[in-house]
Amino acid sequence: MVTASRSFVCVRPKSFEDWDESELLLSIFSGRTGRLENTVFTILDAEGEKQLTRSGRSPKWISEDADEFAALLNELAEEHVRPTKAKARQRSLPTIKGLKLAMNVAACDSMPLVLAVGRDEKATKKLSDRLAPLAWSDELIGRFRWVSLAGTEELSEVKGLPAEPGLYVVQTDAYGITCELLSQAKPTAKEKALSEALRAGLQAFDPPRTRRRGMHVREGERKGYSWEHATGHSERVPFTGKKG
Amino acid sequence: AIAWFGTWEQGLAEAKRLDLPILLHSAAPRCGGVPGMW
Numbered sequence: 057m058v059t060a061s062r063s064f065v066c067v068r069p070k071s072f073e074d075w076d077e078s079e080l081l082l083s084i085f086s087g088r089t090g091r092l093e094n095t096v097f098t099i100l101d102a103e104g105e106k107q108l109t110r111s112g113r114s115p116k117w118i119s120e121d122a123d124e125f126a127a128l129l130n131e132l133a134e135e136h137v138r139p140t141k142a143k144a145r146q147r148s149l150p151t152i153k154g155l156k157l158a159m160n161v162a163a164c165d166s167m168p169l170v171l172a173v174g175r176d177e178k179a180t181k182k183l184s185d186r187l188a189p190l191a192w193s194d195e196l197i198g199r200f201r202w203v204s205l206a207g208t209e210e211l212s213e214v215k216g217l218p219a220e221p222g223l224y225v226v227q228t229d230a231y232g233i234t235c236e237l238l239s240q241a242k243p244t245a246k247e248k249a250l251s252e253a254l255r256a257g258l259q260a261f262d263p264p265r266t267r268r269r270g271m272h273v274r275e276g277e278r279k280g281y282s283w284e285h286a287t288g289h290s291e292r293v294p295f296t297g298k299k300g
Numbered sequence: 301a302i303a304w305f306g307t308w309e310q311g312l313a314e315a316k317r318l319d320l321p322i323l324l325h326s327a328a329p330r331c332g333g334v335p336g337m338w
Contacts, residue, residue, distance in 0.1 A: 058301060064320060064323040066302050066304050066305065067310075067312075068326065068327060094328050095326055095327050100321065101322070102315045102316055104316075104322055147314065147318065151305070160335040160336060164329050198302060231336035276334030277332075277334060281335060282335075283329065283333065
């Protein structure tokens with residue numbers, strides 16, 4: 057199924073983190089409650105306008121199991137993907153918006169996080185463009201979460217991160233609050249050095265043991281950790297798309 | 301795992317550029333109000 061997903065652009069907006077995204081998600085699926093659910097799932101055409109499957113809260117709403125879903129993805133890809141055109145172009149670096157959210161997501165996925173930090177927008181784009189082919193290479197595809205930062209301001213908010221531009225591979229704690237630096241490269245590093253830093257980070261990454269939900273929540277509460285969504289909404293504070 | 305684009309804006313731009321369909325699955329990065337678990 058993961059292989060089948062490569063013929064699609066996979067997008068995972070974070071629920072309740074952006075007003076416009078929340079409105080879009082609500083327009084795709086709101087269920088009987090009329091409010092935004094924690095998760096929304098659908099498949100859309102390349103223009104993002106036409107739904108190719110019905111929407112729901114997860115793939116389970118349209119397929120019985122992983123095999124059936126993979127078959128559906130392959131079927132849709134045959135109908136909607138023109139292979140030569142898509143393969144000829146390099147894919148972009150699939151990033152998460154903002155360091156705090158990226159650290160949380162990396163913790164959720166139990167994956168190493170790569171920070172591409174440039175001095176400014178231009179330098180960050182150059183670094184991201186050099187990283188993109190590596191991110192989509194057979195060896196490294198789907199092995200990291202990525203965040204690109206224009207400037208070093210956000211780095212100072214996290215203990216243990218150098219306060220200068222560069223490529224940093226980090227392992228977050230279980231809550232995405234702190235992190236350990238695993239490997240790094242200069243912001244002007246070429247493909248070989250970037251590739252070596254990514255490989256070194258992947259090798260140094262120590263996959264955390266799977267945790268039970270109850271234990272994770274109890275320990276997080278004991279440590280005083282909580283996550284407030286950027287829009288201020290959640291299941292308890294429903295998002296209905298109406299401002300004011 | 302799946303290589304996810306983190307925002308709709310970035311994902312849509314990529315889909316249009318590559319003329320590829322979009323697999324969309326939103327999720328909230330917290331469990332019981334605590335970060336670090338879906």
